[in-house]
Amino acid sequence: MAKKSSKKIKQTALVAEKNEEAMIEGILEGSPDGIGVVVVRLDCGCRKMAAIAKDGEPASxxxxxxxxxxxxCPKCKEDNGDFMRVTESFIHWTKPEPTEAEKESISAKVLGTMPATH
Ligand SMILES: [Zn+2]
Structure with missing residues (x-):
């Protein structure tokens, strides 16, 4: 039998899922300085999120x-969502979105220290 690779490759741009959006909105409500929310998806299905300010610093x-x-999950309780287990990470921007240049520098600052893919 031929082995079929079932590796999932995400080719679409990462956007927040419906349930993530609800969470993002809640975070932004409590973080008036937030211009976006970093969304980190972990291999176990848990999510990590934090609002970020205009200067790329955490706003929540x-x-x-x-x-x-x-x-x-118990794994996350143990390792607090270790970077090693991050499958995807991206920033959900608030509207009006910052300029491309601003997005780029903030992304580099925020996601630069995290692996975007594994
Ligand atoms: Zn987990």
């Missing part, structure tokens, strides 16, 4: 959650 504390669960 890091929030971790898991969809349809009361708490994050």
């Amino acid at each position: 504390k890091v929030i971790m959650y898991r969809d349809q669960a009361e708490s994050i």
Whole structure:
């Protein structure tokens, strides 16, 4: 039998999913300085999010959650969502969005220290 690779490759630009959007809105409501929210997806299905300010500094504390669960998984409780397990990360910008140049420099600052892919 031929081996079929079932590796999922995301080719579309990363956008927030419906359930993530609700979370993002909540974070932004509590972070008036936030111009966007960093969304980090972990291999276990948990999410890490934090609002970021115009200068690329965090504008809120890091929030971790898991969809349809009361708490994050045991793995995350242990390693706090280690960077090694990050599958995807991107920034969800608020409207009006910053200029491309601003986005770029903020992304580099915020995501530069995190692996965007694994
Ligand atoms: Zn987890």
